[in-house]
Amino acid sequence: xxxxxxxxxxxxxxxxxxxxxxxxxxxxxxxxxxxxxxxxxxxxxxxxxxxxxxxxxxxxxxxxxxxxxxxxxxxxxxxxxxxxxxxxxxxxxxxxxxxxxxxxxxxxxxxxxxxxxxxxxxxxxxxxxxxxxxxxxxxxxxxxxxxxxxxxxxxxxxxxxxxxxxxxxxxxxxxxxxxxxxxxxxxxxxxxxxxxxxxxxxxxxxxxxxxxxxxxxxxxxxxxxxxxxxxxxxxxxxxxxxxx
Numbered sequence: 037x038x039x040x041x042x043x044x045x046x047x048x049x050x051x052x053x054x055x056x057x058x059x060x061x062x063x064x065x066x067x068x069x070x071x072x073x074x075x076x077x078x079x080x081x082x083x084x085x086x087x088x089x090x091x092x093x094x095x096x097x098x099x100x101x102x103x104x105x106x107x108x109x110x111x112x113x114x115x116x117x118x119x120x121x122x123x124x125x126x127x128x129x130x131x132x133x134x135x136x137x138x139x140x141x142x143x144x145x146x147x148x149x150x151x152x153x154x155x156x157x158x159x160x161x162x163x164x165x166x167x168x169x170x171x172x173x174x175x176x177x178x179x180x181x182x183x184x185x186x187x188x189x190x191x192x193x194x195x196x197x198x199x200x201x202x203x204x205x206x207x208x209x210x211x212x213x214x215x216x217x218x219x220x221x222x223x224x225x226x227x228x229x230x231x232x233x234x235x236x237x238x239x240x241x242x243x244x245x246x247x248x249x250x251x252x253x254x255x256x257x258x259x260x261x262x263x264x265x266x267x268x269x270x271x272x273x274x275x276x277x278x279x280x
Contacts, residue, residue, distance in 0.1 A: 055132065055133075055136045055140075056136055056139045056140045056143055057140070057143075058132070058140070059127065059132055059136055059137050059139070059140025059141065059143075059144075060140050060143055060144045060147075062123075062127060062130070062132075062140070063119065063123065063140065063141065063144055064144070066123075069115055069118075070115065070144065070148065071148075073111060073115065074108050074111050074112060074115070074148075074152070077107045077108055077110075077111045078104075078105070078107065078108045080107070081104030081105065081106075081107040081108070081175075082104055082175055084104060085102040085103075085104040085173060085175055086169065086171070086173065088102075089102070089171050089173055090171065099168060099172055099173075099174040099177070099179075100168065100171065100172045100173050100174060101174045101177075101178075101179060102173060102174065102175055104175055105156070105175060105176065105178065105182075108152070109196065109197070109200050112197055112200050112201055112204070113200045113201070113203060113204040113207075114204065115201075115204065116141075116145070116200070116201040116202070116203070116204025116205045116207075116208065117204045117205070117207045117208045117211070118208065119141050119204070119205060119208060120141070120205045120207075120208025120209055120211075120212060120275075121207075121208040121211045121212060124137055124208070124212065125212075134275045134276055134278055135272065135275065135276055137275070138205070138271060138272050138275045139272070141205060142201075142202070142205075142268055142272075145197070145198050145201035145202070146198055148197065148201075149193075149194040149195070149197035149198045149201070150194055152193060152194060152197050153189070153190040153191065153192075153193040153194030153195075153197065154190055156176050156182065156189055156190070156193040157186045157187075157189045157190040157193070159175070159176040160176040160177055160182070160186070160189050161186060163175060163176050163177065176189075180256075181256050182256075188256075188257065191257035191261075192256045192257040192260065194257075195256075195257045195258075195260035195261040195264060196256075196260045198260075198261075198264040198268075199260045199261075199263050199264040199267065202264050202267035202268045202271060203267055205267075205271055206267060206270075206271055207219060207222070207223075209271060209274055209275060209278060210222045212278055213278055213279070
Protein backbone atom coordinates (compact mmCIF):
# COMPACT_ATOMS: atom_id res chain seq x y z
CA UNK A 37 0.00 0.00 0.00
CA UNK A 38 1.23 3.54 -0.57
CA UNK A 39 3.05 5.31 2.23
CA UNK A 40 0.84 8.40 2.04
CA UNK A 41 -2.83 7.93 1.36
CA UNK A 42 -4.78 10.45 -0.70
CA UNK A 43 -7.15 12.90 0.93
CA UNK A 44 -10.92 12.81 0.71
CA UNK A 45 -10.75 15.10 -2.33
CA UNK A 46 -9.14 12.21 -4.21
CA UNK A 47 -12.15 9.94 -3.74
CA UNK A 48 -15.27 11.94 -4.58
CA UNK A 49 -18.48 10.08 -3.93
CA UNK A 50 -20.46 9.38 -7.08
CA UNK A 51 -24.01 10.75 -7.12
CA UNK A 52 -26.29 8.05 -5.77
CA UNK A 53 -23.38 5.66 -5.26
CA UNK A 54 -23.41 3.34 -2.29
CA UNK A 55 -20.88 4.17 0.46
CA UNK A 56 -19.68 0.57 0.12
CA UNK A 57 -18.80 1.16 -3.53
CA UNK A 58 -17.01 4.34 -2.51
CA UNK A 59 -14.82 2.25 -0.21
CA UNK A 60 -14.05 -0.08 -3.12
CA UNK A 61 -12.98 2.92 -5.20
CA UNK A 62 -10.89 4.20 -2.31
CA UNK A 63 -9.04 0.88 -2.01
CA UNK A 64 -8.53 0.68 -5.76
CA UNK A 65 -6.59 3.94 -5.68
CA UNK A 66 -3.75 1.54 -4.98
CA UNK A 67 -4.35 -0.47 -8.14
CA UNK A 68 -0.93 -2.08 -8.15
CA UNK A 69 -1.50 -3.83 -4.83
CA UNK A 70 -4.95 -5.20 -5.62
CA UNK A 71 -4.94 -5.62 -9.40
CA UNK A 72 -1.31 -6.26 -10.33
CA UNK A 73 0.69 -7.71 -7.46
CA UNK A 74 -1.10 -11.10 -7.23
CA UNK A 75 -0.63 -11.66 -10.97
CA UNK A 76 3.03 -10.63 -10.81
CA UNK A 77 3.61 -13.26 -8.15
CA UNK A 78 1.61 -15.81 -10.15
CA UNK A 79 3.78 -15.19 -13.22
CA UNK A 80 6.97 -15.31 -11.17
CA UNK A 81 5.96 -18.59 -9.50
CA UNK A 82 4.98 -20.07 -12.87
CA UNK A 83 8.33 -19.16 -14.41
CA UNK A 84 10.21 -20.49 -11.39
CA UNK A 85 8.33 -23.79 -11.45
CA UNK A 86 8.93 -24.13 -15.19
CA UNK A 87 12.68 -23.60 -14.74
CA UNK A 88 12.83 -26.11 -11.90
CA UNK A 89 11.00 -28.74 -13.94
CA UNK A 90 13.31 -28.18 -16.89
CA UNK A 91 16.32 -28.79 -14.63
CA UNK A 92 14.95 -31.93 -12.97
CA UNK A 93 14.32 -35.37 -14.51
CA UNK A 94 10.72 -35.96 -15.55
CA UNK A 95 10.52 -39.64 -14.60
CA UNK A 96 7.33 -41.48 -15.50
CA UNK A 97 4.82 -39.23 -13.71
CA UNK A 98 1.72 -38.35 -15.73
CA UNK A 99 1.56 -34.97 -13.98
CA UNK A 100 4.36 -33.06 -12.33
CA UNK A 101 2.62 -31.26 -9.49
CA UNK A 102 4.07 -27.91 -8.42
CA UNK A 103 3.05 -25.52 -5.69
CA UNK A 104 3.61 -22.15 -7.30
CA UNK A 105 -0.07 -21.20 -7.23
CA UNK A 106 0.14 -21.06 -3.43
CA UNK A 107 2.23 -17.88 -3.79
CA UNK A 108 -0.85 -16.03 -5.00
CA UNK A 109 -2.84 -17.04 -1.94
CA UNK A 110 -0.03 -15.93 0.37
CA UNK A 111 0.07 -12.55 -1.36
CA UNK A 112 -3.71 -12.25 -1.03
CA UNK A 113 -3.42 -12.94 2.70
CA UNK A 114 -0.74 -10.25 3.08
CA UNK A 115 -2.79 -7.72 1.10
CA UNK A 116 -5.82 -8.39 3.29
CA UNK A 117 -3.77 -7.82 6.45
CA UNK A 118 -2.69 -4.37 5.35
CA UNK A 119 -6.15 -3.58 3.99
CA UNK A 120 -7.21 -3.33 7.63
CA UNK A 121 -3.94 -2.69 9.47
CA UNK A 122 -2.84 0.24 7.28
CA UNK A 123 -5.72 1.46 5.12
CA UNK A 124 -8.58 1.33 7.65
CA UNK A 125 -7.44 4.34 9.75
CA UNK A 126 -7.25 6.51 6.61
CA UNK A 127 -10.70 5.35 5.56
CA UNK A 128 -12.16 6.28 8.94
CA UNK A 129 -10.39 9.65 8.76
CA UNK A 130 -12.28 10.26 5.52
CA UNK A 131 -15.57 9.77 7.33
CA UNK A 132 -16.26 6.13 6.44
CA UNK A 133 -17.82 3.98 9.15
CA UNK A 134 -16.07 0.81 10.26
CA UNK A 135 -18.95 -1.35 9.07
CA UNK A 136 -19.03 0.30 5.63
CA UNK A 137 -15.28 -0.04 5.25
CA UNK A 138 -15.36 -3.74 6.11
CA UNK A 139 -18.23 -4.39 3.71
CA UNK A 140 -16.41 -2.51 0.95
CA UNK A 141 -13.24 -4.51 1.49
CA UNK A 142 -15.25 -7.75 1.48
CA UNK A 143 -17.03 -6.74 -1.75
CA UNK A 144 -13.68 -6.00 -3.39
CA UNK A 145 -12.38 -9.40 -2.26
CA UNK A 146 -15.38 -11.17 -3.79
CA UNK A 147 -15.00 -9.29 -7.09
CA UNK A 148 -11.29 -10.09 -7.27
CA UNK A 149 -11.99 -13.70 -6.32
CA UNK A 150 -14.46 -14.15 -9.19
CA UNK A 151 -11.81 -12.91 -11.64
CA UNK A 152 -9.10 -15.04 -10.03
CA UNK A 153 -11.27 -18.16 -10.15
CA UNK A 154 -12.00 -17.55 -13.82
CA UNK A 155 -8.28 -17.12 -14.55
CA UNK A 156 -7.43 -20.37 -12.77
CA UNK A 157 -10.17 -22.24 -14.66
CA UNK A 158 -8.95 -20.86 -18.01
CA UNK A 159 -5.34 -21.63 -17.10
CA UNK A 160 -6.32 -25.15 -16.12
CA UNK A 161 -8.05 -25.71 -19.46
CA UNK A 162 -4.98 -24.43 -21.34
CA UNK A 163 -2.74 -26.59 -19.18
CA UNK A 164 -4.69 -29.72 -20.06
CA UNK A 165 -4.81 -28.81 -23.76
CA UNK A 166 -1.02 -28.36 -23.92
CA UNK A 167 -0.11 -31.45 -21.86
CA UNK A 168 1.06 -29.33 -18.97
CA UNK A 169 2.73 -26.64 -21.11
CA UNK A 170 4.73 -29.32 -22.88
CA UNK A 171 6.38 -30.57 -19.68
CA UNK A 172 3.50 -32.27 -17.81
CA UNK A 173 3.45 -29.38 -15.35
CA UNK A 174 0.36 -29.09 -13.18
CA UNK A 175 0.51 -25.45 -12.08
CA UNK A 176 -3.19 -24.61 -12.14
CA UNK A 177 -4.22 -28.04 -10.85
CA UNK A 178 -4.07 -29.13 -7.22
CA UNK A 179 -4.78 -32.85 -6.79
CA UNK A 180 -8.16 -33.50 -5.20
CA UNK A 181 -8.84 -29.80 -4.66
CA UNK A 182 -8.56 -27.85 -7.92
CA UNK A 183 -8.62 -30.70 -10.38
CA UNK A 184 -12.26 -31.13 -11.37
CA UNK A 185 -14.53 -29.54 -13.93
CA UNK A 186 -14.13 -25.89 -14.90
CA UNK A 187 -16.94 -24.70 -12.66
CA UNK A 188 -15.60 -26.63 -9.64
CA UNK A 189 -12.20 -25.08 -10.20
CA UNK A 190 -13.72 -21.61 -10.60
CA UNK A 191 -15.78 -21.89 -7.42
CA UNK A 192 -13.00 -23.57 -5.45
CA UNK A 193 -10.33 -21.02 -6.35
CA UNK A 194 -12.71 -18.09 -5.78
CA UNK A 195 -13.89 -19.43 -2.42
CA UNK A 196 -10.32 -20.06 -1.26
CA UNK A 197 -9.38 -16.52 -2.34
CA UNK A 198 -12.20 -14.96 -0.29
CA UNK A 199 -11.47 -17.21 2.69
CA UNK A 200 -7.80 -16.19 2.82
CA UNK A 201 -8.69 -12.52 2.32
CA UNK A 202 -11.14 -12.70 5.20
CA UNK A 203 -8.56 -14.52 7.33
CA UNK A 204 -6.00 -11.83 6.54
CA UNK A 205 -8.44 -9.08 7.52
CA UNK A 206 -8.81 -10.82 10.88
CA UNK A 207 -5.08 -10.44 11.42
CA UNK A 208 -5.42 -6.78 10.50
CA UNK A 209 -8.21 -6.36 13.05
CA UNK A 210 -6.13 -8.00 15.76
CA UNK A 211 -3.18 -5.79 14.89
CA UNK A 212 -5.30 -2.62 15.11
CA UNK A 213 -6.70 -3.75 18.45
CA UNK A 214 -3.72 -5.38 20.18
CA UNK A 215 -0.62 -4.32 18.25
CA UNK A 216 2.29 -6.50 17.21
CA UNK A 217 2.48 -8.47 20.45
CA UNK A 218 -1.22 -9.26 20.30
CA UNK A 219 -0.93 -10.34 16.67
CA UNK A 220 1.98 -12.66 17.45
CA UNK A 221 0.02 -14.08 20.38
CA UNK A 222 -3.00 -14.57 18.13
CA UNK A 223 -0.89 -16.47 15.58
CA UNK A 224 0.83 -18.49 18.30
CA UNK A 225 -2.48 -19.53 19.86
CA UNK A 226 -3.68 -20.81 16.49
CA UNK A 227 -0.43 -22.72 16.09
CA UNK A 228 -0.95 -24.40 19.44
CA UNK A 229 -4.55 -25.31 18.58
CA UNK A 230 -3.52 -26.75 15.23
CA UNK A 231 -0.78 -28.78 16.91
CA UNK A 232 -3.26 -30.18 19.44
CA UNK A 233 -5.75 -30.96 16.68
CA UNK A 234 -3.04 -32.75 14.69
CA UNK A 235 -2.10 -34.77 17.77
CA UNK A 236 -5.74 -35.82 18.29
CA UNK A 237 -6.15 -36.83 14.63
CA UNK A 238 -2.91 -38.82 14.83
CA UNK A 239 -4.02 -40.52 18.04
CA UNK A 240 -7.32 -41.50 16.39
CA UNK A 241 -5.53 -42.68 13.21
CA UNK A 242 -7.81 -40.38 11.27
CA UNK A 243 -5.49 -38.73 8.76
CA UNK A 244 -6.76 -40.82 5.87
CA UNK A 245 -10.40 -39.87 6.51
CA UNK A 246 -9.39 -36.26 7.18
CA UNK A 247 -7.47 -35.99 3.91
CA UNK A 248 -10.27 -37.68 1.97
CA UNK A 249 -12.85 -35.23 3.28
CA UNK A 250 -10.85 -32.11 2.44
CA UNK A 251 -9.65 -33.34 -0.94
CA UNK A 252 -13.02 -34.21 -2.40
CA UNK A 253 -13.21 -31.74 -5.28
CA UNK A 254 -16.96 -31.24 -4.98
CA UNK A 255 -16.73 -30.41 -1.25
CA UNK A 256 -13.76 -28.04 -1.37
CA UNK A 257 -15.66 -24.96 -2.64
CA UNK A 258 -18.42 -25.49 -0.08
CA UNK A 259 -15.95 -25.86 2.81
CA UNK A 260 -13.97 -22.78 1.77
CA UNK A 261 -17.15 -20.73 1.27
CA UNK A 262 -18.51 -21.74 4.66
CA UNK A 263 -15.28 -20.77 6.41
CA UNK A 264 -15.19 -17.47 4.51
CA UNK A 265 -18.75 -16.61 5.56
CA UNK A 266 -17.95 -17.35 9.21
CA UNK A 267 -14.79 -15.23 9.11
CA UNK A 268 -16.53 -12.34 7.38
CA UNK A 269 -19.50 -12.41 9.75
CA UNK A 270 -17.21 -12.49 12.77
CA UNK A 271 -15.04 -9.74 11.33
CA UNK A 272 -18.05 -7.52 10.66
CA UNK A 273 -19.22 -7.94 14.25
CA UNK A 274 -15.71 -7.26 15.58
CA UNK A 275 -14.83 -4.22 13.48
CA UNK A 276 -17.76 -2.26 14.94
CA UNK A 277 -16.10 -2.39 18.35
CA UNK A 278 -12.62 -1.62 17.06
CA UNK A 279 -10.93 1.49 18.37
CA UNK A 280 -8.52 3.22 15.98
